[in-house]
Amino acid sequence: MFKQWKEKYLVLTVEGNLMVCRDADSPPDQVVALQSNCESIVEGKEILDLPRLPSGGRRDSCFALILPQDKFLLLMSDSPDECTQWLKLLRKVKEGVTSPLALKRQQSITPCITDREPLPDVSSDKDPSSPHLSDKGLSSPRVRSRENSFRHRGSINQRPPHSPTVAPALRSADCLRHGNSSDVRAVRAVCLLMGGAAASSALGYLNSCPPASSNMAVHAPEMTHSTAFSEMGGGSSYHACSQAIESPHFNSFDFEGDSDFDAFDCGGWKRKASSLPPGPVALPLIGNLPIMDKRAPFKSFMQWSKTYGSVMTVYLGPQRMVVLVGYDTVKEALVDHAEHFTGRAPIPFLINVLKGYGLVISNGDRWRQLRRFTLTTLRDFGMGRKRMEQWIQEESRHLLKSFEETKSTPFDPAFFLSRAVSNVICSLVFGQRFDYEDKNFLHLLQIISRLVRFISSPQGQLYNIFPKLMQLLPGRHHAMFKEIDDVRAFVMKKVKEHEQNLDFSDPKDFIDCFLIKLKQEKNNPDTEFHKDNMLATVLNLFVAGTETTSTTLRYALMLLIKHPHIQEQMQREIDRVIGQNRIPTMDDRKSLPFTDAVIHEVQRYLDIIPLNVPHYATHDISFRGYIIPKDTVIIPMLHSVLRDEGQWETPWTFNPEHFLDANGNFKKNPAFIPFSAGKRACVGESLARMELFLFIVSLLQKFSFSSPKGPDGVDLSPELSSFGNMPRFYDLMASPR
Numbered sequence: 001m002f003k004q005w006k007e008k009y010l011v012l013t014v015e016g017n018l019m020v021c022r023d024a025d026s027p028p029d030q031v032v033a034l035q036s037n038c039e040s041i042v043e044g045k046e047i048l049d050l051p052r053l054p055s056g057g058r059r060d061s062c063f064a065l066i067l068p069q070d071k072f073l074l075l076m077s078d079s080p081d082e083c084t085q086w087l088k089l090l091r092k093v094k095e096g097v098t099s100p101l102a103l104k105r106q107q108s109i110t111p112c113i114t115d116r117e118p119l120p121d122v123s124s125d126k127d128p129s130s131p132h133l134s135d136k137g138l139s140s141p142r143v144r145s146r147e148n149s150f151r152h153r154g155s156i157n158q159r160p161p162h163s164p165t166v167a168p169a170l171r172s173a174d175c176l177r178h179g180n181s182s183d184v185r186a187v188r189a190v191c192l193l194m195g196g197a198a199a200s201s202a203l204g205y206l207n208s209c210p211p212a213s214s215n216m217a218v219h220a221p222e223m224t225h226s227t228a229f230s231e232m233g234g235g236s237s238y239h240a241c242s243q244a245i246e247s248p249h250f251n252s253f254d255f256e257g258d259s260d261f262d263a264f265d266c267g268g269w270k271r272k273a274s275s276l277p278p279g280p281v282a283l284p285l286i287g288n289l290p291i292m293d294k295r296a297p298f299k300s301f302m303q304w305s306k307t308y309g310s311v312m313t314v315y316l317g318p319q320r321m322v323v324l325v326g327y328d329t330v331k332e333a334l335v336d337h338a339e340h341f342t343g344r345a346p347i348p349f350l351i352n353v354l355k356g357y358g359l360v361i362s363n364g365d366r367w368r369q370l371r372r373f374t375l376t377t378l379r380d381f382g383m384g385r386k387r388m389e390q391w392i393q394e395e396s397r398h399l400l401k402s403f404e405e406t407k408s409t410p411f412d413p414a415f416f417l418s419r420a421v422s423n424v425i426c427s428l429v430f431g432q433r434f435d436y437e438d439k440n441f442l443h444l445l446q447i448i449s450r451l452v453r454f455i456s457s458p459q460g461q462l463y464n465i466f467p468k469l470m471q472l473l474p475g476r477h478h479a480m481f482k483e484i485d486d487v488r489a490f491v492m493k494k495v496k497e498h499e500q501n502l503d504f505s506d507p508k509d510f511i512d513c514f515l516i517k518l519k520q521e522k523n524n525p526d527t528e529f530h531k532d533n534m535l536a537t538v539l540n541l542f543v544a545g546t547e548t549t550s551t552t553l554r555y556a557l558m559l560l561i562k563h564p565h566i567q568e569q570m571q572r573e574i575d576r577v578i579g580q581n582r583i584p585t586m587d588d589r590k591s592l593p594f595t596d597a598v599i600h601e602v603q604r605y606l607d608i609i610p611l612n613v614p615h616y617a618t619h620d621i622s623f624r625g626y627i628i629p630k631d632t633v634i635i636p637m638l639h640s641v642l643r644d645e646g647q648w649e650t651p652w653t654f655n656p657e658h659f660l661d662a663n664g665n666f667k668k669n670p671a672f673i674p675f676s677a678g679k680r681a682c683v684g685e686s687l688a689r690m691e692l693f694l695f696i697v698s699l700l701q702k703f704s705f706s707s708p709k710g711p712d713g714v715d716l717s718p719e720l721s722s723f724g725n726m727p728r729f730y731d732l733m734a735s736p737r
């Protein structure tokens with residue numbers, strides 16, 4: 001399994017063999033014949049899936065030797081400069097431009113980093129472009145302990161470390177490491193990535209292994225410090241200059257004797273069971289469910305990641321999942337390696353509801369076609385633009401009126417808010433808004449709310465884990481599926497109406513555009529523009545465009561009631577910039593930094609989709625030294641980013657200062673990703689952000705919000721916390737200002 005970067009000693013022999021040693025005194029763990037056994041040498045910037053670097057490590061300090069059979073040796077030097085010099089030297093030797101023997105002849109050959117004090121002649125002759133040994137390396141305790149070293153005990157190196165005259169009995173005089181000390185060019189090298197697919201590469205090579213062995217789990221007891229060379233399958237046979245180098249074979253070695261196989265023949269990055277990220281022990285069929293917090297799985301994931309790290313394997317029932325934790329990891333996956341992390345997991349409940357179609361749950365070409373079309377069409381209809389702003393301003397007017405009608409009496413704001421928010425997406429998709437008194441509209445909104453709550457309930461999660469079983473058992477999911485049929489019937493009715501009234505030269509909304517596309521593509525056998533995808537994508541937009549934004553608004557008001565001083569500060573800012581009468585616009589946002597910061601902080605603190613919408617490995621993915629096998633569900637955990645202690649000053653507190661600089665100006669934070677990130681990120685982000693800003697500013701301009709139970713009576717803890725963090729229902733009072 002992948003463990004960590006480790007410091008290793010590299011020794012370049014005059015024969016052009018690069019020996020990888022544990023330390024100055026150990027026999028080589030691996031030998032690479034540069035000219036015959038190294039296919040190429042690549043720089044860090046060319047390595048696509050460079051595993052996570054240790055603190056202070058740099059991509060441009062890394063390089064890899066590509067070996068036969070998809071194996072490679074990944075190395076990192078202390079600095080980019082040193083790396084460049086290593087590359088120069090190794091390439092020269094590999095390409096035969098500089099013969100190692102010529103190197104030997106140049107007393108100044110470098111890297112001149114010995115495991116003893118520098119020789120007097122070295123510095124004077126030294127090639128200025130050569131890597132240097134840091135002082136730290138010279139005084140390394142490992143170096144100084146050589147008197148007790150393995151080599152010293154063995155029969156090979158009987159001479160004092162500095163004696164240039166003692167010819168070692170069992171060494172080749174041409175070995176830079178073991179030859180005449182004036183030739184010694186043992187190098188304190190570099191960090192070497194140990195373990196896992198990433199490191200495995202050629203590390204297993206040792207001629208002391210029985211050549212026939214292909215066992216992946218061969219211990220190398222002969223490699224321990226207490227073993228003499230002579231015990232290693234024959235005296236000098238370990239030596240880089242020996243015959244066996246010509247016919248290398250690869251095996252697994254547990255270099256540390258801790259049963260954690262640092263290196264094994266894994267064929268490059270290819271998957272082996274042991275290259276899966278670590279995670280808690282899982283039971284057959286039920287996986288980690290018995291130890292998981294069913295009401296808030298993300299809490300268990302956070303807890304486990306303290307033990308298993310930021311990339312871990314978890315089993316939700318029989319389903320293997322890889323959970324990505326923390327800003328660095330999630331960003332690296334979704335943004336830096338977007339092409340690998342864009343897949344969507346099959347979500348049984350949604351597949352059932354959507355009959356397998358539509359943007360949200362699709363992959364491959366279907367997803368690409370639908371996503372491009374959806375984004376373009378939403379933009380054409382003004383998403384993120386002036387036209388959309390006007391629709392939201394218009395809807396705000398209706399919302400304010402409906403609040404006014406409550407006459408400062410307590411009411412549950414949930415459906416007031418969802419009617420307003422939904423009408424914005426309805427204008428885009430259906431080309432119409434619905435009256436707040438429209439009973440059918442309210443019925444649909446209630447179903448959508450129940451649907452999202454159901455997915456976030458333990459029962460909904462159970463359906464997604466054991467769909468076939470749950471289908472056979474009685475339960476709320478059956479009622480849920482029936483209710484969703486009502487929403488589907490509504491959408492179908494709207495599609496029919498659109499078909500009857502369609503004007504090809506003047507599309508009025510998303511459905512019109514889809515119908516036109518459908519006609520244009522009717523002779524294209526590969527088209528994804530058909531009725532099933534249309535129905536499902538319209539359902540996606542209707543549901544996603546309604547519930548997330550309205551729940552965020554509901555939670556925003558809850559937080560403002562809980563923190564009246566923040567509410568008052570926002571009102572003061574709004575009064576100063578906009579006044580009480582002018583309709584708020586998006587242009588006002590830059591003049592309302594405090595308000596903007598509060599809205600961002602509401603989203604961060606609410607953390608509405610803590611686990612993200614699950615992603616999927618549609619192929620084997622190599623990531624940070626692990627292999628995420630095809631068909632693994634991937635959870636790029638938004639909660640872990642929005643609460644990342646390295647990114648936020650007070651991650652567990654509602655604190656608008658997170659988005660303000662010392663001068664009170666709005667300050668961005670890259671870890672603000674409630675809409676996720678990368679190619680699969682929310683398509684409605686700009687619409688949702690516009691709605692949140694315009695609705696909240698309009699409401700605060702006209703009302704003050706309070707709770708009949710006072711600020712302390714507001715319970716911010718979510719009622720449900722699996723797929724979504726669902727805030728509790730509550731009553732508020734809207735008092736006109």
Ligand code: HEM
Pocket residue numbers: 344359360361371425540541544545546548549552608609612613614674675676677679680681682683684685687688
């Ligand atoms: C506060 C409001 C919203 C939040 C927090 C939110 C969040 C998210 C998140 C986390 C995802 C999953 C991204 C991923 O898989 O990496 C997503 C996907 C999606 N969202 Fe939103 N969303 C919001 C509003 C909206 C709105 C208004 C719409 C409608 C226009 C919308 C439509 C979608 C769609 C269609 C997807 C699926 C995209 C795909 O699979 O390619 N969302 N959203």
